[in-house]
Amino acid sequence: MLKLAQISDLHITDGPPPYGRDTRASLTKILAAIAPIGVDAIIATGDLTQDGRPGEYAALAQALAQAPARVFLMPGNHDAPAALKAAFAHHPYWPESDDLSYVIEDFPLRIVMLDDTWPNEIGGRMTPQRAAWLSETLQAAPARDTLLALHHPPCPTFDPMFDRIGLHDVTLLEPVLTTHRQVRRIACGHYHRASMGECAGLPVVIAPSTGWHYRLALTEGGPHIPPTPEPPGFLLHLYKPGAPLMSTALWT
Numbered sequence: 001m002l003k004l005a006q007i008s009d010l011h012i013t014d015g016p017p018p019y020g021r022d023t024r025a026s027l028t029k030i031l032a033a034i035a036p037i038g039v040d041a042i043i044a045t046g047d048l049t050q051d052g053r054p055g056e057y058a059a060l061a062q063a064l065a066q067a068p069a070r071v072f073l074m075p076g077n078h079d080a081p082a083a084l085k086a087a088f089a090h091h092p093y094w095p096e097s098d099d100l101s102y103v104i105e106d107f108p109l110r111i112v113m114l115d116d117t118w119p120n121e122i123g124g125r126m127t128p129q130r131a132a133w134l135s136e137t138l139q140a141a142p143a144r145d146t147l148l149a150l151h152h153p154p155c156p157t158f159d160p161m162f163d164r165i166g167l168h169d170v171t172l173l174e175p176v177l178t179t180h181r182q183v184r185r186i187a188c189g190h191y192h193r194a195s196m197g198e199c200a201g202l203p204v205v206i207a208p209s210t211g212w213h214y215r216l217a218l219t220e221g222g223p224h225i226p227p228t229p230e231p232p233g234f235l236l237h238l239y240k241p242g243a244p245l246m247s248t249a250l251w252t
């Protein structure tokens, strides 16, 4: 069985702790909680740092040195993709392009890491180019069960603020997913709440943050902060060929 951990919204910083949360300490705790599970890999679905500064990526690299399995990174809106790629240049999976999308082929479950970030925007964007890349990528292995990972949830949260800064142009993504039926699940982050949604009839699972969780806010100007007392968390995806994919949230 494949055991895949997903960490998200790490917000590592070498500056003041965001909302008073020591995100480096909580990431260390999360990695220690992942260790005894014996995972095959860890995917990190964006907002790896608070401000995308080189010093923050250095701090992230230091924290991830304790990771109990290989880590696959992708940017979120708080990241600087070029600085991320430069800081982790020794990671072998980066593409040549500015879009840091790639495929992990090493496991029975194929994992597509889709970069949906856009310079100077908090929301994510699908574009015709990204949809075409995803379509070609899925076309290349139609018989392989696939997990699609991206930073922004491709579904409404009904939190007015988060829906404004969610994934724009989801209508470009939906037809790709209805055409290529091997995608079993979509895994993302950004919302800082363990949640489930739906996109093109597929389950969307939103990882908790390894740093903090925003308060439920279903009305305009809702009280996202101060963060909830929920502890930092992560997702564990369990995959056995021929069986349904299982995703569970764990807290530290």
Ligand SMILES: [Fe+2]
Pocket (backbone or CB within 6 Å): 009, 011, 047, 076, 078, 190, 191, 192
């Ligand atoms: Fe975040």
